[in-house]
Amino acid sequence: MTTEPETLTERVKGLALATGFDLAGVAPATPSDRTVFLRDWLARGFAGEMDYIGRRAEERIDPRRVLEGARSIVALGFVYDPGERSVSAGFQVARYAGGDDYHDVLIDRVRAFEAGLPALADREVRSRGYVDTGPVLERVHAAAAGLGWVGKNTCLINPRLGSYFFLAVVLTDLQLDFDAAEPDHCGSCRACLDACPTDAFPEPYVLDATRCISYTTIESRDAIPEELRTAHADRGFGCDICQEVCPWNQRERRPIPEDPLGLRRRIAPRPEWKAPSIAWVLGLDLEAWQRATRRTALRRARYQGLLRNALVVAGNSGDASLVPIVRKHAEGEDPVLAEHARWALARLAS
Ligand code: B12
Ligand code: SF4
Incomplete structure (x- = not known):
């Protein structure tokens, strides 16, 4: 039996998985109606104190302004939920925090991935990789790259793994084959919209960050608005409610991938932050x-x-x-x- 030679795109995705990521897909480095939606979102004041989003809005809308000559965006996903239920501990910390900072752990992996690209392409490769902090709408591109769909709770949901995963993106001048987007599987469900204690979703697929507990407890330097305080209940840093109620995060649906590099162990909450x-x-x-x-x-x-x-x-x-x-x-x-x-x-x- 003969096997077809791997395409460059297949080799690039193979490299991403070997570098430690659980998901990899490719999207075009172009604007879309989804990236343009950012203008609307900003105009409605939903960014609150997060001025940094508006400052580089045009780059967020068009990735070619971030890396000139960019053709493809490699979207990468890394599952962080170690599979433990959240403990109502008095002071509750969102599942993603409490261990080694994912920015530091994953940016290392992104750099390793980028370093491997020239050998695969057999030429110099221009690339720019980010975990969270770049002027790139990561969820929009990851959705276009087939990593999942943007749910009504605005999180990217993978049909196999749920939504407890981080994203990273690598903009590159490589011309790769694009993946197909995952269709929306929310259907008539509205569990997240109904469960949000601060009513942070003015409509499905749109989050007013200024009402989101993740924003009030992490991003905002101001006082927490008094009318939202009771609804915070025991949430002391971030919030997972709109993901916890999502049927796509139910355990039996979600295998936790192998972790040969021990990255998930590092990101998992340290003992003092599990039940503070x-x-x-x-x-x-x-x-x-x-x-x-x-x-x-x-x-x-x-x-x-x-x-x-x-x-x-x-x-x-x-x-x-x-x-x-x-x-x-x-x-x-x-x-x-x-x-x-x-x-x-x-x-x-x-
Ligand atoms: C700012 C920010 C926040 C803000 C605002 C979140 C928001 N929904 O916009 C706050 C502080 C509230 C926040 C909270 C959280 N965040 Co955050 N955040 C970001 C950041 C840095 C930028 C996001 C942004 O530009 N928002 C502006 C809006 C307009 O864009 P967007 O939400 O990304 O995408 C929009 C489009 O997709 C569009 N859209 C798509 N489909 C459709 C369909 C229709 C019909 C419409 C109208 C619109 C629409 O609407 C989306 C939402 O408005 C990204 C990293 C990055 N660089 O992208 C991480 C990121 C989105 N956050 C992440 C995480 C993990 C969280 C939390 C779960 C943390 C926690 N446990 O507390 C919560 C989740 C809250 C939630 N439901 O979104 C992950 C998400 C991973 C995933 N699987 O989705 C990211 C990607 C970071 C990372 N690198 O992993 N975050
Ligand atoms: S809880 Fe329901 S509506 Fe919300 S993101 Fe999950 S499937 Fe979609």
Whole structure:
């Protein structure tokens, strides 16, 4: 039996999997109605304080402005959910955080992938790879590359693996064969829209980030809007609710791929972040916070942000034993923390 010689695209995808990624697909490096949708989203004010998105909007809309001569985008996926259910621990941390920061772990893999391209193409290759932080709409291109569909919760969902996976993209001047997009499998389901406690979806497929718990607890440097605080419940950093209720994330549907490089182990939450108590978080001084969040994605919320979130969680806990430590923050010098602490004390008293 003879085997067909592999195409360049097949070799490139093989390299991506060998580098440690679970999913790889290819999309054209062109704008689409989906990338243009960003203008609408920004105009509606849904980015909130995330000014960086608007600043490079035109690059996000057209990837050829990011890498001149770009022809293809290789979209890469990496499953992060270690298969453990979230523990309601007092202070809940989103599944993706709490271990080694995925940006650092995966950008290393992206660089290794890029380094392997010239040998496959037998020429110099121009490429630009990103994990999260580049001016690229990763979900849009990953959907076009067949890695999954953008669900009503705006997450990219793979029919086999669900949505608990990170994305990376590599823009390149290689002309590769494009994959077909995955059709939308949401159907009449609206579990995520109904479950969101802050009503962050003004309509299906559209997220108003300013109401999303992931934004209020990680991105926003402001006070958490008072009308949203109760709905935060025990969520102290990020939120997975719109993914937890999604039928495509039910365990029996989702095999966790092999992990020969041990990357998933590194990203999995460290013991102290699996079930942190509210009192422990509220008691962290700056030095202890630095130790506990070293090389994790939790750093993004900063010290003040994490304490602010913990005060909201404390206010929602109904746990009167927290009053003394909350009172300490109410009497502290930071006005944002003091205001959140006063709110928490009032809630605990009621
Ligand atoms: C800013 C940002 C956020 C913001 C805003 C999220 C948002 N939905 O826009 C906040 C802080 C809220 C956030 C939260 C989260 N994020 Co985030 N985030 C980003 C970031 C940096 C940019 C996204 C962006 O440009 N948003 C602007 C909107 C307009 O674009 P978009 O959502 O990407 O895509 C739009 C189009 O696809 C379009 N669209 C597609 N199909 C259709 C169909 C119709 C009919 C319509 C109208 C529109 C439409 O609508 C989408 C949503 O508006 C990306 C990384 C990147 N560079 O892309 C990560 C990224 C999207 N985030 C990620 C993750 C993991 C999360 C969280 C799960 C973290 C957590 N547990 O707390 C949550 C999920 C919340 C949610 N439901 O989206 C992953 C998503 C992986 C995946 N499988 O989807 C990414 C890709 C990071 C990464 N490299 O892995 N995030
Ligand atoms: S919960 Fe239902 S509507 Fe929401 S993303 Fe999943 S399948 Fe789509």
